[in-house]
Amino acid sequence: MYDILTNIFGNQIVAYIIGAALPLFVWILPFVLFAVLGERKVSAHMQDRLGPMRVGYHGILQTVADLLKLLQKEDIVTPAADRKLFNLAPYIVFLGSYAAFAAIPFSSIYIGSGIEVGIFYILAVSSFVVVGILMGGWASDNKYSLLGAMRSAAQIVSYEIPTAIVVLTLVMLTGTLNLNTISQQQTAYFWNWNILGGAAGSGITQILLIPFMVIAFVILFISTLAEVNRTPFDIPEAESELVAGFHTEYSGMKFAMFFLSEYANMFAVSAIVVTLFFGGYQSPFGYLGNSLGIPWLIPVEQLFWFLAKGVFFVFVQMWLRWTLPRLRVDQLMTVCWKYLIPYAVFNLLIVGIISLL
Amino acid sequence: MLTEFGKVFIFILIAAAFVAIALFAAYFVRPKRPTKEKLTTYECGENPIGTPWVKFNIRFYVVALIFLIFDVEVVLLFPWAVVYKQFGFYGFVVGAFFLLVLFLGMAFEWRKGDLNWDKPKIDIPKKVIVEKKIAPPVVDQNVSSDTE
Numbered sequence: 399m400y401d402i403l404t405n406i407f408g409n410q411i412v413a414y415i416i417g418a419a420l421p422l423f424v425w426i427l428p429f430v431l432f433a434v435l436g437e438r439k440v441s442a443h444m445q446d447r448l449g450p451m452r453v454g455y456h457g458i459l460q461t462v463a464d465l466l467k468l469l470q471k472e473d474i475v476t477p478a479a480d481r482k483l484f485n486l487a488p489y490i491v492f493l494g495s496y497a498a499f500a501a502i503p504f505s506s507i508y509i510g511s512g513i514e515v516g517i518f519y520i521l522a523v524s525s526f527v528v529v530g531i532l533m534g535g536w537a538s539d540n541k542y543s544l545l546g547a548m549r550s551a552a553q554i555v556s557y558e559i560p561t562a563i564v565v566l567t568l569v570m571l572t573g574t575l576n577l578n579t580i581s582q583q584q585t586a587y588f589w590n591w592n593i594l595g596g597a598a599g600s601g602i603t604q605i606l607l608i609p610f611m612v613i614a615f616v617i618l619f620i621s622t623l624a625e626v627n628r629t630p631f632d633i634p635e636a637e638s639e640l641v642a643g644f645h646t647e648y649s650g651m652k653f654a655m656f657f658l659s660e661y662a663n664m665f666a667v668s669a670i671v672v673t674l675f676f677g678g679y680q681s682p683f684g685y686l687g688n689s690l691g692i693p694w695l696i697p698v699e700q701l702f703w704f705l706a707k708g709v710f711f712v713f714v715q716m717w718l719r720w721t722l723p724r725l726r727v728d729q730l731m732t733v734c735w736k737y738l739i740p741y742a743v744f745n746l747l748i749v750g751i752i753s754l755l
Numbered sequence: 756m757l758t759e760f761g762k763v764f765i766f767i768l769i770a771a772a773f774v775a776i777a778l779f780a781a782y783f784v785r786p787k788r789p790t791k792e793k794l795t796t797y798e799c800g801e802n803p804i805g806t807p808w809v810k811f812n813i814r815f816y817v818v819a820l821i822f823l824i825f826d827v828e829v830v831l832l833f834p835w836a837v838v839y840k841q842f843g844f845y846g847f848v849v850g851a852f853f854l855l856v857l858f859l860g861m862a863f864e865w866r867k868g869d870l871n872w873d874k875p876k877i878d879i880p881k882k883v884i885v886e887k888k889i890a891p892p893v894v895d896q897n898v899s900s901d902t903e
Contacts, residue, residue, distance in 0.1 A: 414757060415765060418766045418769045422769060422773060469781050469784050469785070471781075471785060472785055472786050472788065473782075473785055476795065476796050477794055479796075492770055492774050493767055493770045493771055493774075496766060496769070496770035496773075497766055497770065500762065500767075510763075510766055511759045511760070511762035511766070512759055513759040513760060519763070539806070539808070540796050540798070552814075552815050555818070555819065555822040556822060558826070559825045562829040563829065566829065566836045567836075569833065570836045570840075573837060574837065647796070650781055651781035655777065655778075731818070731872045732871075735821075743858065746854075747854070750839070750851075751847065753839075753840065754840075754847060
């Protein structure tokens with residue numbers, strides 16, 4: 399990918415910079431513009447409302463209008479706040495969520511960085527967000543912010559453990575941490591996907607693995623949902639008790655940055671779920687480019703499949719948000735420590751035995 | 756030629772630059788008219804009372820400690836998982852033993868009740884049966900017969 403860009407721009411350093419900026423400008427920003435509107439539309443139609451209708455056709459430009467409004471908002475930093483940390487927090491939060499995109503394989507030709515520790519790296523940098531949240535919440539000099547940040551930190555770090563254990567289960571089967579290799583292993587048809595035990599390969603083992611892979615997927619999905627603070631795990635920003643959680647005091651563009659990184663995170667965790675369980679960028683049934691004999695079409699199709707699967711899981715997250723009520727703090731911790739972690743470890747051991755058969 | 760982690764570093768720089776540029780762009784557009792009321796800490800319209808930087812619930816600290824133990828364990832298990840298939844059953848026993856030791860610790864925490872978050876204590880008053888001598892109402896025969 400970087401070779402192609404070097405050929406186009408003639409300079410390697412420019413190619414690296416363009417390559418690193420591509421996911422942000424070509425995918426994340428349009429995605430966020432679309433997803434914020436999508437969320438409002440999804441919620442509206444689920445509650446038999448229409449949602450935003452005024453700006454553009456069926457409110458299609460609503461998010462652009464919101465962005466312009468946020469751009470013009472006064473930036474208020476209370477004198478009591480810790481100014482340095484307060485200003486630093488949006489950087490850290492967005493940096494943590496964008497850094498994860500470096501290791502996500504969008505297509506066989508577009509991989510930001512083919513680091514061997516792929517998924518492990520993503521787990522590591524996504525916990526960077528916790529630092530930003532805690533920093534913003536503490537520096538705001540606001541009781542709601544501090545409480546929201548505390549809860550958020552406790553929740554994100556707690557749910558990181560079931561996530562990591564499920565990832566371990568997958569790594570045991572695939573024998574690699576590199577997300578691109580994991581995607582390549584699930585090539586050809588959808589029965590090679592890891593959710594259908596594709597990593598095991600042979601007949602009976604694959605069938606035995608299916609239920610445990612489904613359990614692993616459910617655990618991973620629940621815990622990633624909690625890691626991005628989505629309902630039913632949105633206690634950190636529970637509007638009815640904590641105003642807006644850790645970003646209560648933020649206004650204008652700084653608030654927009656938190657918003658942006660929340661939606662970027664939603665896509666990032668969906669991308670992880672897709673890559674680990676649903677074949678990554680692989681098509682479920684062969685490529686048009688192969689049957690037509692056009693080799694350059696294959697990466698484009700892969701990109702399409704990856705984004706389509708990712709957006710589907712983002713939609714599921716929105717769907718859950720408007721379906722399930724919020725959990726209580728004690729229920730949240732109980733779900734994580736007393737259910738998800740023991741189940742995940744049990745699942746890990748069973749998958750370990752099955753893969754040895 | 757950059758290494759793979761060099762590319763990651765460029766990603767991080769791009770993210771930081773993006774936030775910086777966005778905030779800088781807003782600097783030219785937004786108004787700056789602070790008033791005393793605007794600059795107070797938001798507490799639902801009331802005047803803020805005290806500082807928020809006080810002692811917080813100790814539970815968060817316990818959760819952080821347990822998390823630390825488990826996270827270290829997961830990090831130690833990653834290399835084991837990568838080479839898992841090369842060691843066969845021996846590798847499984849080693850990993851299972853490691854997890855068993857860890858889960859003994861978890862069982863201990865569980866039993867001690869450190870995994871229980873404080874639940875709201877609902878104070879239900881005990882049923883107090885107060886027997887009162889209620890004087891039989893004086894019934895006016897004529898009125899009651901009318902209402903019936």
